[in-house]
Amino acid sequence: MVIYAGIDLAGSPRNPTGVALIKHNGEARIVFIGVLYSDGEIIDLLGAFKPNIVALDAPLTPGHGYREVDLLLLNNGYRVLPPGWRGMRLLYERAARLTRILFNIGIGVVETHPRSALKSSRCRSIYELAEKMNLPARTGLTRDEEDALIASIVAMEYARGEAVSFKAPDGEIFLLKPLCG
Template sequence: MVKVIGIDLAGLESNPSGFSLLTDHELHNQIIYRDSEILKTCAASQPSVVAIDAPLSLPGRGSLREADLALIRRGFRVFPPNFGGMRSLTVRGMKLAGKIRRSGIEVIEVHPRTSGLILFGSDDRKKWVAGLRRAGFELQGGAGRHEIDAALAAVTGLLRLQGKTEEIGTEKEGKIIIPRARCSLSPLRCWRGWRRPRPGSAPPFSA
């Protein structure tokens, strides 16, 4: 069974982070705090990809990465990785992503608000939830803003596996993964025969 984890990461371990495990068509949402909890759950779940809502790299110079600038040019709102409290979030995200990647799991940076605007035309989380349910997803567990952001992060990770996303940014500074415009949402139960493509091969699904 293919699994995807979405994390709405907090800047400090003392603050709540949203965590969502997507299996088949179910999104299991909860609040989680410590990095050790996140790493333990990732190790136990062995997801195909972990999608983190946090900057996972720093700009080469200035306050914004090319990925941030590209999203701003498209009309999306993002915060500089070095801005105020974002700095602690970025540092935590980079360290956590490194540890997960060393275990052989793919980690991507996502931005749920941008995903919500692309998929549902809104930054209203209630509309995200309604849209996910219409698409056949079942949301279980917590339904606060952190959990919903984590759920949309997980869905963005699913779209990544289905070849329905764009990579925004550069290899050097890091990339943000966003849904392609007008892509369709499909739960994992529609892709039971999915297998991870070999490096360099074409994605098995298109928008």
């Protein structure tokens, strides 16, 4: 059994962080999707499920403006924000803390950008993407939950060697291959 996690991290624990977990045991199914707030809640959930990989929607490397990897995505038609902006700096700092903790308990983390991953998949919606992956998702998900689900699919595809990598000296961001028409 393999577990993949996706996290749409908020810069502040006062705001909701979307988390999704996919269990793959012959076939994939969503075992958790929801919002959490504190770092402790996130670590407790991931510690209980022990995902093989977490795809995190947050910058994993710092920058004062746009990083080279961000510019690479922008040049390919994806809209990302630079980690040097004030709110993004807070997000980076929280992501760096969580990544260190996860690494120490044996969980790997990769960076993703869910809306860019959805666009690169060529699916019209998260629901079409989930259906294409044989992961029927309940309707009415919040934006945070949708982004976490996309990130968990990126984690699964990353582990299978099927994710698309945008790599520069200052970071690497994983998206999805075209999956829909």
